[in-house]
Amino acid sequence: MIEIVSRGRCIACDKCVEVCPTGVFDHGPDGVPLIARQSDCQTCFMCEAYCPADALFVAPRAHPLPEPPDEADLAERGLLGSYRRQIGWGHGRTPGALLAVGPPLPDAGGAVPAASPADVIIS
Template identity: 50%
Template sequence: MIEVVIEDRCSGCGDCVEACPSDVLALGEGGKAVIAAQADCQTCLLCELYCPADALFVWPETERVAGVTAQQALASGQLGAFRRDHGWGEHAANRTNQHWRMGAIFERARLQAIELAAAKAARTEEGSST
């Protein structure tokens, strides 16, 4: 769930307000993003991607408000980590999108499962022949 907006970082651009698919965020009276409907947050993390200032912090638990403070979010080292891993915005220059490897990774898993099944069958055979 979205936990906190780091006010010092928020520029008030409103990109997160527009991007949120569940309409959780709003621009507050001070011109900064505020969490207006926390219970509607679906923990999709996309507001973090759309925040160029890395001012938003989403906690992965979906069922409860964890109560993360701005200080804790800053100390976590995780602010902006999601945007960086994605190679979003300015990170495009040094983080490539490796998503295309998914097919090959699934294939590795399939082959591993076949190998494990064969090893198990061999063990069973060994067991029954002794």
């Protein structure tokens, strides 16, 4: 779930307010968005993908953490903005879609093909 809107990093563009599919954020009085409905967060990471300032952190847990994680620690571990970086969004990056060639996957019956073209991504 969304745990952090970094006051230090946020550029008050409201992008997260706009794109969150479950309407988790509200406009903040000083421009920094508020996590207004955390329990509605579906842990889809889309806000992070759209955040141009790497100011958001979505913990992978689908329920709120007892306490938000430490921002400095996340930054040190390279986790702030890591999803955006991995999908190649942001100026000067290569779109991740260009490189998205997955491993061979089983057919619907469950058998992993020995040597099929490694070109399938499925959800």
